[in-house]
Amino acid sequence: xxxxxxxxxxxxxxxxxxxxxxxxxxxxxxxxxxxxxxxxxxxxxxxxxxxxxxxxxxxxxxxxxxxxxxxxxxxxxxxxxxxxxxxxxxxxxxxxxxxxxxxxxxxxxxxxxxxxxxxxxxxxxxxxxxxxxxxxxxxxxxxxxxxxxxxxxxxxxxxxxxxxxxxxxxxxxxxxxxxxxxxxxxxxxxxxxxxxxxxxxxxxxxxxxxxxxxxxxxxxxxxxxxxxxxxxxxxxxxxxxxxxxxxxxxxxxxxxxxxxxxxxxxxxxxxxxxxxxxxxxxxxxxxxxxxxxxxxxxxxxxxxxxxxxxxx
Ligand SMILES: C[S@@+](CC[C@H](N)C(=O)[O-])C[C@H]1O[C@@H](n2cnc3c(N)ncnc32)[C@H](O)[C@@H]1O
Numbered sequence: 359x360x361x362x363x364x365x366x367x368x369x370x371x372x373x374x375x376x377x378x379x380x381x382x383x384x385x386x387x388x389x390x391x392x393x394x395x396x397x398x399x400x401x402x403x404x405x406x407x408x409x410x411x412x413x414x415x416x417x418x419x420x421x422x423x424x425x426x427x428x429x430x431x432x433x434x435x436x437x438x439x440x441x442x443x444x445x446x447x448x449x450x451x452x453x454x455x456x457x458x459x460x461x462x463x464x465x466x467x468x469x470x471x472x473x474x475x476x477x478x479x480x481x482x483x484x485x486x487x488x489x490x491x492x493x494x495x496x497x498x499x500x501x502x503x504x505x506x507x508x509x510x511x512x513x514x515x516x517x518x519x520x521x522x523x524x525x526x527x528x529x530x531x532x533x534x535x536x537x538x539x540x541x542x543x544x545x546x547x548x549x550x551x552x553x554x555x556x557x558x559x560x561x562x563x564x565x566x567x568x569x570x571x572x573x574x575x576x577x578x579x580x581x582x583x584x585x586x587x588x589x590x591x592x593x594x595x596x597x598x599x600x601x602x603x604x605x606x607x608x609x610x611x612x613x614x615x616x617x618x619x620x621x622x623x624x625x626x627x628x629x630x631x632x633x634x635x636x637x638x639x640x641x642x643x644x645x646x647x648x649x650x651x652x653x654x655x656x657x658x659x660x661x662x663x664x665x666x667x668x669x670x
Contacts, residue, residue: 361525363510365493367392375405384510385409387503388486388495390557399562407455407559411515412481413497416602418559420454421633422461425595428637428655429465432626435641435653436591437469439624445471447589449618451581452597453477456564462593463567463574476587477564478579485554487547492539494547496554501544506535581611585618592618593626595639598661608661612649612668619644627659640665 363384364370370389376382387410393402407418440446448466453459459477466472485496493505504511511532522529546552558565560576568576579586581597592615603611615625621644628639638656642649647670651662659665 359525360527360531361521362508363505364389365505365508365510367396370402371396382409384512386493386495386505386510387484387559388488388493388505388557390559394562394565403455403561409512410559413514414480414602415516416480418454418479418482420457420596422457422563424458424630424633425461425628425637426634428628428630428639429462431655432462432641433465433469436466436624440470440590445473446591447473447587448475448591448593449585449587449589450475450477450593450595451479451579451585452594453479453564455479455559455561456576457561458595460561460563460567460574472573474573474575476575476577476589477560478577479559480578480580482559482576482578484557484559486557487543487552487554489539489543489546489552492535492543494540494543495557501540504532504535504540506531506539509535511535581614582607584614588618588620588623590620590623591626592623595627595637596629598627598659598665599629600660605664608664609668612665613670616644616649616668616670625649625665627665628655629660646670 361384363386364373365386367389370385375385385406387406390403390406393399396402411417446466450459450462456477463472463475481497487494491507494501495503502514504513509528509531547554558576564576567574619625623644625642628637630637636656638658638660640651640655640659640662641653642665643652648668649665651666
């Protein structure tokens, strides 16, 4: 009938992620920055992100050491074929919470000179505003989550039908929370009376690396938009898959990558399942009007045909 959520780190430590009936609890995404200093921050961050869907319906899910062998092979390739005398600017796109980007950066850094490495993902920045009883999480002004007292209401993502069926009382409380306290807080925010704080949905390891190493950057980026700079390498792992983009969108994505690569730069792409499983993908060299596959892994990229047929 009634569903409360987890609204503080101490509550999370005490009660965990599942109810005593084994159902997963609604843990507020606004807790993300607060768990970063916990001893098991990586695990907690991963669990919080597991429930958090982006605007395109994707979850930020990835694993450490997902591509160890692949990364080693790619680094050896770049060492032998680098267009920039082994000094590279790299853009790793669709990195989720950035764990695999850290792995790749460290592998590259052990054998090549990395000038800068930009790891980006879609929808990785959120804003939080709060007053005493109410906490709102927004993405580009769109309200995603309302915390009101002990309640956590996710407004984006799936599960609405199930929520309405199981928790009719919570539906009423959500209505009240949205129409009164949340509305009031939003009004104060838009009037400039309250400031927001930003949350970055990257893993603790990626955030630590970005603050420690001035060559490693984390940013938000939608690959359907032009990339922010040129680079020698664009890497897109578990991203160039038909489940994410239509054919027209692939043309846009490939155009953006082509424009972002220096002459003779490389597109590295591939997909796999869990950590350490074999990668199906390829290394493509930028040509004047498209891409040429110069190295194939497994059965190749699931969109190998689209990449090869792409013309600027
Ligand atoms: C399966 S994860 C892959 C993460 C990481 N590259 C890896 O291989 O472990 C796919 C990621 O693509 C991101 N994504 C989906 N659409 C995107 C877009 N239009 N632009 C950038 N990233 C996108 C999602 O946010 C998600 O984090």
